[in-house]
Amino acid sequence: MPELWLSLDDLPAGGREFSFSGQELFEGFWREYGLAYRPGRPLAATLAVTPQEGGVRIVGGLTGSVVVPCDRCTGDAEIGFDVELDLYEEAVEPSIEDPEPLLSSADGHLKLNAGRLLWEQFNLALPVKVLCRKDCKGLCPGCGRDLNVEACTCEKDEGDPRLAALRGLKLKQ
Numbered sequence: 001m002p003e004l005w006l007s008l009d010d011l012p013a014g015g016r017e018f019s020f021s022g023q024e025l026f027e028g029f030w031r032e033y034g035l036a037y038r039p040g041r042p043l044a045a046t047l048a049v050t051p052q053e054g055g056v057r058i059v060g061g062l063t064g065s066v067v068v069p070c071d072r073c074t075g076d077a078e079i080g081f082d083v084e085l086d087l088y089e090e091a092v093e094p095s096i097e098d099p100e101p102l103l104s105s106a107d108g109h110l111k112l113n114a115g116r117l118l119w120e121q122f123n124l125a126l127p128v129k130v131l132c133r134k135d136c137k138g139l140c141p142g143c144g145r146d147l148n149v150e151a152c153t154c155e156k157d158e159g160d161p162r163l164a165a166l167r168g169l170k171l172k173q
């Protein structure tokens with residue numbers, strides 16, 4: 001996840017707002033993990049952090065868009081973000097199970113793992129199946145042509161594979 005820790009040691013009682021260019025934050029990660037994502041509308045994030053008993057309240061959002069390959073045709077699909085968040089995070093000591101917690105109180109210093117928080121929000125906002133449009137026809141499994149752009153002459157119906165096997169047997173007779 002993107003490395004970005006915010007020191008909250010001198011957080012005023014009324015809280016403080018942090019803002020980021022999300023793009024900068026995420027592009028390195030996309031490269032590192034070989035994700036074929038590209039920036040669309042500039043990604044931006046704000047986090048308003050206020051102290052609470054045992055933790056902090058975080059109110060903020062993530063906006064912008066990212067261009068991701070379509071699951072069917074690999075063409076460009078633009079995913080827009082308009083994420084709002086309002087959550088309470090408890091301060092915890094880093095542990096073996098969670099070495100980089102969202103809100104760390106290691107060595108008496110309060111630090112917010114903003115990279116992890118924003119990365120989680122970013123991924124939650126991505127649809128499970130990315131399509132360039134709802135009725136994307138995808139690529140032909142036979143010849144690889146983009147069926148949104150042109151039709152192809154591949155046999156559309158290969159038939160029941162068991163029948164195909166029988167046809168094969170007949171040919172051998």
Ligand SMILES: [Zn+2]
Nearest residue numbers: 070073132136
């Ligand atoms: Zn598509």
Ligand SMILES: [Zn+2]
Nearest residue numbers: 140143152154
């Ligand atoms: Zn084809």
